[in-house]
Amino acid sequence: MKLALPRLGNIEVINNTILTDMGHELVEAPPNSKRTMDLGVKYSPEYCCLPLKIALGNMIEAIDLGAEGLIMAGGWGPCRFGYYAQVQRDVLLDLGYNFRMLIFELPRKEGIRTLWKNINILRNGKSWLYMVKQLRFAWQQILLTEELENKVLQVRPREKKKGAASRILLKSIREIKQAKDINTLEQIRKETMEKFAEATNPHMQNLIRVALVGEFYVSLEPFVNHHLEEKLGYLGVEVVRKNSIEAWIAPIMKLHIFKESFKEEKDIEQAAYQYLAHSVGGEGQTSVGNVVLAHQEGLDGAIQVVPFTCMPEIVAETILKKVSEDLDFPTLTLTYDEQTGEEGLNTRIEAFIDLLKMRRKRVNVS
Ligand code: SF4
Incomplete structure (x- = not known):
């Protein structure tokens, strides 16, 4: 078929x-x-x-x-x-x-x-055996892809040559797609990490770090979020991505082999509890919990991405105002629809990052 x-x-x-x-x-x-x-x-x-x-x-x-x-x-x-x-x-x-x-x-x-x-x-x-083997391998491909995608978020704001990190990732993604066994995946992982290390300027420390939270699809699909992670990386910001395919699939499947993801899910729910004690669908509760956790982890702020009319994220957005006030932790909500324009988006992102940089300076001076 x-x-x-x-x-x-x-x-x-x-x-x-x-x-x-x-x-x-x-x-x-x-x-x-x-x-x-x-x-x-x-x-x-x-x-x-x-x-x-x-x-x-x-x-x-x-x-x-x-x-x-x-x-x-x-x-x-x-x-x-x-x-x-x-x-x-x-x-x-x-x-x-x-x-x-x-x-x-x-x-x-x-x-x-x-x-x-x-x-x-x-x-x-x-055979069923073959199918299970393929599904397990597909799962490993997803895990490696997400590991490299998360790594690229650390490398991009520190890269020696603009665009190098994205190019390395793109090549590795193509290789992961063609891979047929775990050993090949391990080899790709090793080589990609070496290339990332070569592309990184090790002297760039203490960058602004921002959590990316919000609706699953918009946060993971660069075309829809107007390449937000790249924009932030090129502004010298390290993005900490809070959504992942792994965290989305594992709890749905309720399978024991994913117990690490379960633990994360529980931690997020617990962090959100004071503000939102139950699920409101989608990633609503997760967004709230992840912002609380981002604050605990010492990040500088959080960006929530919301598709226009998304009920769970609108609930979270309202609650995040209170979270931000209580914790003195800056958050920015970006709402996307088919009319979203590049210029307005860039201005808001840049203004938010400037604010975070100013807060850092203030803290360093006092
Ligand atoms: S309501 Fe929000 S979370 Fe649910 S599918 Fe739509 S965009 Fe995604």
């Missing part, structure tokens, strides 16, 4: 492992672009949130390139992610597309049969 996945950061690293190696034909949606956004916005219901619209744009582009099946994650409330896949499927059917939507989500009673069917389509006649 010709299958496609919507884009999300560097998630493409697993495409070969879970699709091509399973005997499917891979159709890669083109990288997110203005066209992707325009298609998604044009055909989505207006009330839908930005990530749904962009993923819909990905799907249209993939089907136009020949995809017969689309793989999509699902969920169960309380935020709108729970019905993303169903809305996207209905919109695409209304547009006259002929395709199959393979939704992977933790099933409730009636969903078990559908999930079973979708798993078997993905398995494509291969």
Whole structure:
């Protein structure tokens, strides 16, 4: 079957492992672009949130390139992610597309049969053992990708030559995508870390450090957040990314092997508890907890990214005002929609970083 996945950061690293190696034909949606956004916005219901619209744009582009099946994650409330896949499927059917939507989500009673069917389509006649092996390897590819993405956030503000860190990462991502075994991944990891070390100016210490919190998709997809991590890095800021695919998937799967991620989830909930004692869907509670933790970790401030109309992040934004006041910890909320302009965004980011630098100076003088 010709299958496609919507884009999300560097998630493409697993495409070969879970699709091509399973005997499917891979159709890669083109990288997110203005066209992707325009298609998604044009055909989505207006009330839908930005990530749904962009993923819909990905799907249209993939089907136009020949995809017969689309793989999509699902969920169960309380935020709108729970019905993303169903809305996207209905919109695409209304547009006259002929395709199959393979939704992977933790099933409730009636969903078990559908999930079973979708798993078997993905398995494509291969043995269960082989499939488990591929999924485990895909997981390792994701972990390494995120480790390098986090490392690049430390290297970028210290790089000797502008752009070097991003170029090193890009090359490594391509290699991770082609890798077939753990030894190769380990080799990529070792070589990339060496290149990062060579590219780093070791004398650049005590940089401003900022936590990046907020909605999962917007924080991890550079096209949507207007390359926020790069912008900050080139302003000399070390970004501490608080969201990750690992932390998103592990608790959903509730699997014992992810117990480290469970611990982190618990710590975040505990940190948020005083301000927001229960989940409000999406990353709402996580954003609050992560800002409290960022303060405890001695970071200089936090930036929250919010897709326009995202209920969980709007709740968090309101609460973060109080958190920021109580802890004397600066936060900046950036709201994104299809109209977001580059200039206004840059001005706000630069003003926030100037504020953090001034606070640092004040602390150093006193
Ligand atoms: S977290 Fe916000 S943007 Fe993401 S799906 Fe839920 S409501 Fe939409």
